[in-house]
Amino acid sequence: MQCLSESKLDDLLDGRVSGDEAVELKAHAQTCAACGRRLAAEQRLRQQLRALPVPEPDMAIFERAIARAAAAQAARRRWVGGGWALAASIALVIAVAGYLPRFNPVEPEGIPGLTIALHQVQEISLAVESPRRLQDARFSVIVPAGVEVAGHPGQREITWTGSLEAGQNLLVLPLRAEAGTGGDIVTSITHVDRTKIYVLNLKVAPGGDVHEPSAIQAPVNVTM
């Protein structure tokens, strides 16, 4: 029997192969070391995915949202039902709307994609806003293939421990692209019990050995 293709492996683990074929595939995985390893690895990965944790929500928030929705609906009915409550009902709706949480993106608007040129060291700054001084924060930066942090040849990931000052901190990454078209820079900052992971898309401008440096983008603000 031929070794399991990735597609067949997926089907087997998803329960889309039944009967004799499933028995045959499992028997093969027991006799073929390579397929056995792949099957075990895929099973482990799926278990890890299923076990990815979710922080507990504040369920009271949802109950309050339902209560606000009910109040807003009642206010609308009073307005429709009789004009005497119009001013009060509008005030109520505004007051209810004021409590609604808003998604506040921390990234400033209008920041274009970040681009660096091949074979030149260029600095990219991430502005990290911290409410207070944080000592012993753990930093990790993973760069895409073909890109390196200057001074760390051949290393795709660098980690270090440092501090964040209160206010704005600039994480300055001197990057050099030697090949490729770019990819994701994954930056994580961990302090005690809090970790933030940021994914920044980086493009590499193709061309010859000498380039005019592309404009260094404005700092992108992220709040810790």
Place this chain on the structure above:
Amino acid sequence: MSNRDTGFELLIRPHLRPLYRVAYRLTGRREDAEDLVQELLMKLYPRQREIESIERLRPWLLRVLYCQFIDNHRKHSRSPLRLATDSTAGAGTDPLEYLVATDGDPEADTEQAAQNRNLLHAVARLSEDHRTVLALHDVEGYTLEEIQTVLECPIGTLKSRLHRARARLRELLEETPARASDPEEQQVTARLRGTGNS
């Protein structure tokens, strides 16, 4: 609370946690997930009559949640930098509890947390389409038929997308570079400075 309020809450309550879980997988942040579910509740409350008549409510609710997420995402994602995960814990909880699922062995805890972090890194780097179908199927356990309702996408397309998402995830996990054994020894060229320094 009126009968109408009670009725809506009775309809929705069994689905609140599953909705929140998917919202968390989509947004990556607890606060954003809570916001997304709140928005959904505010939007659906006036539609109680319609909701009462829906046969398979969970996939329908997830569909509305997903559309809300896409609308919010389009409004707010102009930056190349996206917040992938935020492991901020709620007040009164063990902050690391949800990163670790072991029996208290410190070495196992560290290894588990590192594995989770690597996996989260890799998932964060998937495309949105891949991340969504993987989160719904492999993480949250929804069937392709249910996901078809959520994403309004043919099952054949979903199956291909899921297969490619898994393949891409395996590639990304294989790319994860080996860590330096002692970060303290590294000469760090990346500088970290406070405001006002030249």
